[in-house]
Amino acid sequence: MKTVAINGYGTIGKRVADAVAAQDDMKVNIGIPEREQLFKDAGIEIAGTVEDMIQEADVVVDCTPGSIGPQNLEMYKKAGVKAIYQGGEDHELTGLSFNAFGNYDDSYGADYTRVVSCNTTGLTRTLSTIDPIADIKKVRAVMVRRGSDPSEIKKGPINAIVPNPPKVPSHHGPDVKTVMNGIDVTTMALLVPTTLMHQHNIMVEINNEVETEEIIEALEKRSRVLVVSAEEGLGSTAELMEYAKELGRNRNDLYEIPVWKESINVVGKELFYMQAVHQESDVIPENIDAIRALLEMESDNEKSIAKTNKAMGIF
């Protein structure tokens, strides 16, 4: 039984905490550094400081806001504790990034790694499924991003499409390369007025002769990917998140990457498809697998993935 400290309890931290608690080979301690003084001021006793928590942990999952992470790394190093960062941090902070399908082995036994962002995780899930059968030559993708998370009432846009960044290419392509070595990916990104999910439009040049049906089958077989159909009522991100409510999971999360079946189309040596990403939750199972990799709890990525999936009810 390993002890996992969660540092920061926002959108990702609270979800990782619950996901760790659901595993039978790890237990969770939660630290909320930004609240310590508030608790003290209010005379509420806390179980210990973040420093105490880290001392007792085998690994800390850092879910603090992006700007704080780099300072924390010094603290983790001093405490001699391993650490997992989120995609908001630069790859350079840890020099190592993580996706359970893309490069689990790279982080095996490492001290520090970084789970790539929700968008990069989404791209990697499907591209790493397609590559073995299609032999990807290059990928061009347009990332249509949600303007804010549902509770972020001060963010926009309310009625605009915002090239974000306006410069092309966006950082998402290079980020995929940190977990899929050597892949040629270029991305363009924009913000739109929605809160529910990101959406990706993907165009892949491939070296192999492949049928559309083979791609659909491979995606259907892959865990953490869901082939969904517009014709059957799941024609938008809103309908997908409505469907997620029927699954009875914590916070109605949709950990899987839905891919629209109708959009999957091989034309000559090109493959097209569209997918969505639940930005608040798709990286959560990745964090669990990253813990097992760093702590050498499981050397086979597929076994870790299967164990995480089972504990969290993931398809």
Add this chain to the structure above:
Amino acid sequence: MKTVAINGYGTIGKRVADAVAAQDDMKVNIGIPEREQLFKDAGIEIAGTVEDMIQEADVVVDCTPGSIGPQNLEMYKKAGVKAIYQGGEDHELTGLSFNAFGNYDDSYGADYTRVVSCNTTGLTRTLSTIDPIADIKKVRAVMVRRGSDPSEIKKGPINAIVPNPPKVPSHHGPDVKTVMNGIDVTTMALLVPTTLMHQHNIMVEINNEVETEEIIEALEKRSRVLVVSAEEGLGSTAELMEYAKELGRNRNDLYEIPVWKESINVVGKELFYMQAVHQESDVIPENIDAIRALLEMESDNEKSIAKTNKAMGIF
């Protein structure tokens, strides 16, 4: 002086009517077939029926809803009047489509043509500017479409991204081919919760060695295209339409296709760029040029374009 009948007075019809009225070589008659009975019931005298109007016209611009157009064609044929349709109709209705830069000559002296849709017009404006210097090999574009026009209160989505169509490719690629013969274009399209403009993300493989600066210069020189800068405050469709209000035009329309300067980037033999389309107005000057082509009022497309631009204050 030629007489132009406008049949239908919706989003496009009312704008084409004003644009015709602004020209010194044509005059306008407006017909609102769906209102004739209402006027009669209310005892309001009308100048004549739509049939009368068409009899007197040299050309009719059909701006009726998509489903009515095909029936009207019989009426126009019987009356022996030339007709221009909008992009809501299929290319097959007229067998001929029109863009002033793309294929003006094809419609010269023809009886019937069709001004391609706002999105196809937007793609054609910039691609036809780029092709002569870059020699386009293929185009892949993702069309992020506004969910509804500003006044369409019953249409959505309010909070969703909708692959539309969910099948890939969308019809926009084939539509560009009707006005840019032989071009290889494949498109994917979706709807998002905004009303102001469409937005296009365009990836072009090119045969020539070209510098980014050459592409920017060519787009800057082209009329009906505006190179805009996010850095200088035009970083979204909302800021663009706010800027349009400063131009003092009818209905604050933005006839030009804005292209974000920061997004224009040549990487090897690939060109990337992002642009926007004011769906209510970019086709209006095209209708004027189509009138001149059908009626053989001007054989040189650049001269017609310049004349239209001057009358409408278009850059």
